[in-house]
Amino acid sequence: MTTILTSEQIAHKIRRIAYQIYEANIHQEKIILAGIERNGYIFAEKLHEELSRICPIPVILCSVKVNKTNVLAPVTTSLPVEEYTNQSVVLVDDVLSSGATLIYGVKHFLEVPLKQLKTAVLVNRNHKKFPIKADFKGLSLSTSLQEHIEVSFEGEPHAYLQ
């Protein structure tokens, strides 16, 4: 098991991504921060905390459920659709690997008109099978397919490769 991000590095990435999100939304009235369950939502909570400190624009947290074993199953969100229609949305996950989870999450949000849709991930891998990229990323990493990346936000947050 190799640590790829320490808790201090994760805190730094969160701060940087929060500033990038703020900058990309500077003219928006509201930001919807939609985190994919489970770890993507925890990451979104941490971005929300940081954004609340630096950004005067209201930031609304939303949790998103994508069925990762059956991406065609309906995606659900904690916010009713009217709350994010015509808004600026940032879809957040912890790891981007094949891209399946993120692209099906994006697909869900594209079913209504939006002002803007951006994506953010903490760790970006190099095994994409879908045409999706993250607009904001903490760490980009070349890994072999056999390697697995895990992010843990419990206790001292860290990301590791095994």
Ligand SMILES: O=P(O)(O)OC[C@H]1O[C@H](OP(=O)(O)OP(=O)(O)O)[C@H](O)[C@@H]1O
């Ligand atoms: O780009 P993809 O290939 O779709 O992979 C990315 C997804 O994989 C991980 O979830 P995991 O499958 O480990 O499930 P988890 O929600 O139990 O962490 C991670 O949290 C992402 O959501």
